[in-house]
Amino acid sequence: MSATIEGRARELLSQPNFAHVSTLRADGSPHSTLTWVDVEDGTIMLNSAEGRAWPANAARDGRISLLVPSSENPYEYVSIRGHVTEITADGADDHADALATKYLGVDEYPFRQPGEVRLIVRVEPDHVFHMAPG
Amino acid sequence: MSATIEGRARELLSQPNFAHVSTLRADGSPHSTLTWVDVEDGTIMLNSAEGRAWPANAARDGRISLLVPSSENPYEYVSIRGHVTEITADGADDHADALATKYLGVDEYPFRQPGEVRLIVRVEPDHVFHMAPG
Numbered sequence: 001m002s003a004t005i006e007g008r009a010r011e012l013l014s015q016p017n018f019a020h021v022s023t024l025r026a027d028g029s030p031h032s033t034l035t036w037v038d039v040e041d042g043t044i045m046l047n048s049a050e051g052r053a054w055p056a057n058a059a060r061d062g063r064i065s066l067l068v069p070s071s072e073n074p075y076e077y078v079s080i081r082g083h084v085t086e087i088t089a090d091g092a093d094d095h096a097d098a099l100a101t102k103y104l105g106v107d108e109y110p111f112r113q114p115g116e117v118r119l120i121v122r123v124e125p126d127h128v129f130h131m132a133p134g
Numbered sequence: 135m136s137a138t139i140e141g142r143a144r145e146l147l148s149q150p151n152f153a154h155v156s157t158l159r160a161d162g163s164p165h166s167t168l169t170w171v172d173v174e175d176g177t178i179m180l181n182s183a184e185g186r187a188w189p190a191n192a193a194r195d196g197r198i199s200l201l202v203p204s205s206e207n208p209y210e211y212v213s214i215r216g217h218v219t220e221i222t223a224d225g226a227d228d229h230a231d232a233l234a235t236k237y238l239g240v241d242e243y244p245f246r247q248p249g250e251v252r253l254i255v256r257v258e259p260d261h262v263f264h265m266a267p268g
Binding site: 018020022023024028029031033034064065067069077079 | 152154156157158162163164165166167168197198199200201203205208211213215
């Protein structure tokens with residue numbers, strides 16, 4: 001039950017808006033984090049690093065939800081329920097650089113740590129809801 | 135294992151910043167929404183209405199997470215893991231009015247629907263984390 005991201009929902013993900021990402025801890029309780037997001041060919045692309053809590057959660061149980069509000073109007077947002085289809089280090093450094101360009105206007109991801117292994121987390125949307133204010 | 139909300143974390147909750155609230159659906163998957171928030175005597179106070187998905191989730195399984203970014207700097211946020219201690223209609227209309235004052239600068243909650251039963255959802259924090267940028 002895949003869903004498409006189109007129209008205003010796609011615009012909100014393409015603009016430098018932040019994604020609130022919720023995953024499931026080992027005990028099944030919800031975990032929330034705030035991260036950059038991108039969309040590519042209908043797939044949501046997140047970026048993290050090995051050792052972080054939320055990609056480990058996503059590897060254990062791929063059920064995930066995202067909420068991306070407009071930075072210009074917090075009463076407008078896109079809410080997405082989906083599942084993780086891939087977690088990979090392949091291309092993740094380039095992807096972090098692309099996100100840094102999108103969000104910070106710089107060529108290279110500036111927060112890289114020595115020895116850090118970046119990860120791409122791909123999410124296929126199952127349900128997309130766009131909340132438009134009044 | 136209760137935690138206290140103090141210092142900058144308390145400030146972020148006291149200012150008109152939005153809370154991303156994650157609860158668990160009946161199937162255990164995460165559900166995210168965006169809402170107003172307040173803090174009173176160390177308890178997080180949310181407001182919703184009967185029939186909405188997330189308070190029904192919270193009534194079924196009280197495990198909840200909140201993430202409240204600063205509207206002035208999205209790289210600063212407070213992340214809270216907690217559990218719901220009470221869901222009640224008592225005082226919920228007044229609480230909705232107080233939140234409308236905080237967030238919209240008006241005396242009365244302007245989005246009330248005919249027949250709507252407002253709810254207060256009280257959350258006791260178990261773990262509070264403040265992310266400060268740079």
